[in-house]
Amino acid sequence: MSKLETSAALLLAAVISSAAHAESSKYGIGRLATDREVAGWDIDIGRDGRGLPPGGGSVQDGRKLFEEKCASCHGEKAEGGIGDRLVGGQGTLTSAKPVKTVGSFWPYAPTLFDYIRRAMPMNAPQSLSNQEVYALSAYILNLNGLVPDNATLDAKSLAEIKMPNRDGFVPDPRPDVKNEACSKDCKN
Amino acid sequence: MSVQERSDRKSGIMKRSRRDVLRRGSVLAGSALAGAVLPESAHAAGEADKNLPPNIPEWMKSPGADVGSELYGTPSLFEKKVVRNVPKDLKQYTSASCRTPLQDLDGIITPNGLFYERHHGGIPTIDPAEHRLLIHGLVERPLILTMDDVRRFPSQSRIHFIECSGNPAYDAIYGKTASDLVGLVSCAEWTGVPLKTVLEEAGLKPQAKWVIAEGADAAALTRSIPIEKCLDDAMLVYSQNGERLRPAQGYPLRVLLPGFEGNMNVKWLRRLHATDEPAYSREETSKYTDxxxxxxxxxFTFYMEAKSIITRPSGTHKIEKGFNEITGIAWSGHGRIVGVEVSVDEGRSWAPAQLQAPVLTRALTRFRFPWYWDGEPAVIMSRATDESGYVQPTFAELTKVRGLNSFYHNNAILPWRVATSGEVSNANVKA
Structure with a gap:
């Protein structure tokens, strides 16, 4: 197809798609999103790993990246600083001072990929490659004793990790506190 | 005309002419002018009283500032202390919060410049011409909308509060002011389009049970909204109190989920993803869980339960013996406030306060309670009841069930102590 023909075909496709949208919807406002547009913006990773991209990353690579890009906020050993503590705390959730970290609290490992990719590092979010995000996820899981030193994680292996606190969440039972509307001689 | 009045007028004329000289005489040496003006203001008898009766106030003796001298108006010079309450010495301010000065405000509407803030990746600067909303996932027609598109839909305006779910944290009930305690609640009139309208435009599939909303900020903040709420009173809003959203409130577009915790009212909205299950994002697993x-x-502890606080008199205020109006705000994520009671004897007895109309669902409600203070030490507090019959609990009742580590959703009664001096302070004292 010549350039002109391609443009004409694209224009026609756009007209048809807009017309299709206008006919089937109530207001005909907006335009249809292309698959490419959706793929570029949809960065959601499900708890079961759905949406995880191809590729993978190793604990070893993650360690280097962490030192370069994360340690200044999260601490050399991910013990916390300006940023959250990421390690330890397992077994503390029923104590008077629960320590909530990736290892002790996060229920799903793929969420780590989702969050690092969308929001970290804080000064340059969405700057890491998928490989780098896999590597950092692997390293943080390794620091928490959840994968071995020589591990390389990809979509399948990341989704297969069972986080210690996976079953630690319950639905909202409120209203759970009952107060009497006492007006005289109240105990308080 | 008394001698005093005459002399006031005379000096007024003199002042005005001197001021005109000041305006025109920019080439004159400052020192010479100061020499000419200072003696008069310095010798004026009773300097402190010069604008008080029976004298004529200075600001009546010459024209004020020109019309339109401020293209976007700001509060009086004398209200400079009424500002957001920003915590000091935080480790960083990119993901942090600051509070509405509730004790300085009247009525139920929060001025836009004083609305509380909670951001997770700072406040982005977004050109609305370059902003897009993508709707995809379990829909018949994935759509891209410009801001002009969003504004073409049939619009609605409604008054609702937004409240941060940690307002205050369970270990933060000892703050000095009303703002320190529950300043992470604000209320505005919002204008936008029902979320239902936009989702229907994209053709929601029956398998869609949740909609994941994502912000265009540096946190790409993501929360999942149950489909029932999406199809009920959820809105996509672009205006707040009549003007476009402020950048700190999500300009150019945010989600509004009346009665749900603030974090879910995703700001700078760029994407709605219809799905069969929640995202289980970081913000709904490791954070914002109790x-x-x-x-x-x-x-998924969405609802903000009924709460109230006395905002005047409140911590750091000082009252006089005799008549004092007690006033404050009450609100509930579960609907309208049906009653607020006030106790002036540390919770031993309670009497109903007057509710100021309008009393709107999921909005701040102003209450008032006339009180004659006898000068004896007192503890005053308020207790809200909402239309579901739910009564605001005491901190003791709340923590008996939830312990001290749930951080979010503390809606306990907040007591103020009035000392014999009339000074008001927080009656919650750290053990």
Whole structure:
């Protein structure tokens, strides 16, 4: 197809798609999103790993990246600083001072990929490659004793990790506190 | 005309002419002018009283500032202390919060410049011409909308509060002011389009049970909204109190979920993803879940339960013996406030306060209670009841069930102590 023909075909496709949208919807406002547009913006990773991209990353690579890009906020050993503590705390959730970290609290490992990719590092979010995000996820899981030193994680292996606190969440039972509307001689 | 009045007028004329000289005489040396003006103001008898009766106030003796001298108006010079309450010495301010000065405000509407803030990746600067909303996932027609598109839909305006779920944290009930305690609640009139309208435009599929909303900020903040709420009173809003959203409130577009915790009202909205299950994002697993004494954490704790606080008199205020109006705000994520009671004897007895109309669902409600203070030490507090019959609990009742580590959703009664001096302070004292 010549350039002109391609443009004409694209224009026609756009007209048809807009017309299709206008006919089937109530207001005909907006335009249809292309698959490419959706793929570029949809960065959601499900708890079961759905949406995880191809590729993978190793604990070893993650360690280097962490030192370069994360340690200044999260601490050399991910013990916390300006940023959250990421390690330890397992077994503390029923104590008077629960320590909530990736290892002790996060229920799903793929969420780590989702969050690092969308929001970290804080000064340059969405700057890491998928490989780098896999590597950092692997390293943080390794620091928490959840994968071995020589591990390389990809979509399948990341989704297969069972986080210690996976079953630690319950639905909202409120209203759970009952107060009497006492007006005289109240105990308080 | 008394001698005094005459002399006031005379000096007024003199002042005006001197001021005109000041305006025109920019080439004159400052020192010479100061020499000419200072003696008059310095010798004026009773300097402190010069604008008080029977004298004529200075600001009546010459014209004020020109019409339109401020293209976007700001509060009086004398209200400079009424500003957001920003915590000092935080480790960083990119993901942090600051509070509405509730004790300085009247009525139920929060001025836009004083609305509370909670951001997770700072406040982005977004050109609305370059902003897009993508709707995709379990829809018949994935759509891209410009801001012009969004504004073409049939619009609605409604008054609702937004409240941060940690307002205050369970270990933060000792703050000095009303703002320190519950300043992470604000209320505005919002204008936008019902979320239902936009989702229907994209053709929601029956399998869609949740909609994941994502912000265009540096946190790409993501929360999942149950489909029932999406199809009920959820809105996409672009205006707040009549003007476009402020950048700190999500300009150019945010989600509004009346009665749900603030974090879910995603700002700078760029994407709605219709799905069969929640995202289980970081913000709805490791954060914004409520830890219980048994180690379990409550998840998807959306609703903000009934709460109230006396804002005047409140911490750092000082009152006089005799008549004092007690006033404050009450609100509930579960609907309208049906009653607020006030106790002036540390909770031993309670009497109903007057509710100021309008009393709107999921909006701040102003209450008032006339009080004659006898000068004896007192503890005053308020207790809200909403239309579901739910009564605001005491902190003791709340923590008996939830312990001290649940952080979010503390809606306990907040008591103020009035000392014999009339000074008001927080009656919650750290043990």
């Amino acid at each position: 830890s219980m004494p048994d180690g379990k954490a409550r998840q």
